[in-house]
Amino acid sequence: xxxxxxxxxVGSRGAWVRWAGMVIVVxxxxxxxxxxxxxxxxxxQWSSGGQAHFVRLPVALVLAVVGNAGLAWLTHRVTGxxxxxxxxxxxxxxxxxxxxxxxxEGDLVLTSDNWVGLATMFAGALSFAVAAYxxxxxxxxxxx
Numbered sequence: 001x002x003x004x005x006x007x008x009x010v011g012s013r014g015a016w017v018r019w020a021g022m023v024i025v026v027x028x029x030x031x032x033x034x035x036x037x038x039x040x041x042x043x044x045q046w047s048s049g050g051q052a053h054f055v056r057l058p059v060a061l062v063l064a065v066v067g068n069a070g071l072a073w074l075t076h077r078v079t080g081x082x083x084x085x086x087x088x089x090x091x092x093x094x095x096x097x098x099x100x101x102x103x104x105e106g107d108l109v110l111t112s113d114n115w116v117g118l119a120t121m122f123a124g125a126l127s128f129a130v131a132a133y134x135x136x137x138x139x140x141x142x143x144x
Contacts, residue, residue: 021078022087025071029088030095032067036060036124037099037109040117056116064124068092072131082135089128096121 039060046053071092072085099109100121110117 018079022075022084025075025078025088026091029068029071029091032063032071033092033095033124034099036064036067036120037096037117039063040110040114040120042116056114058116058119060120061116061123064120065127068124068127069131072128072135076135082132082139085128085132085135089125089132092128093125096124 037060042057042059043054044057068088071088075084075088076082096110100117102108110121112118
């Protein structure tokens with residue numbers, strides 16, 4: 001009789017697999033932050049009665065919340081350590097802070113009059129925190 005197939009525990013993987021996974025997650029976090037920063041001004045525009053109207057589309061906000069929670073989970077899954085979630089968090093926050101600052105020419109990606117940009121910065125960071133908290137609570141072993 002064949003034995004059931006079980007998932008390989010995280011600790012039995014090679015150290016290079018954990019490091020490679022960590023590098024991939026950190027790069028994904030940085031790329032997603034840059035992509036989300038440039039998606040914040042996305043708006044649907046139309047005109048009626050000679051007036052132009054627009055509504056901001058919170059695509060970046062949704063991507064930040066869902067993507068960052070997924071990155072936190074993937075980091076924990078690859079490394080087996082909850083504290084490792086800080087690396088993709090830092091890789092996500094740094095491009096967001098750079099995008100929120102002015103260049104010497106005065107250019108600005110995340111502006112203060114764009115509610116999607118502000119909400120993306122706040123909710124994206126909060127998503128990492130909530131996911132890390134959830135991972136900590138799940139990893140606590142309860143006595144039998």
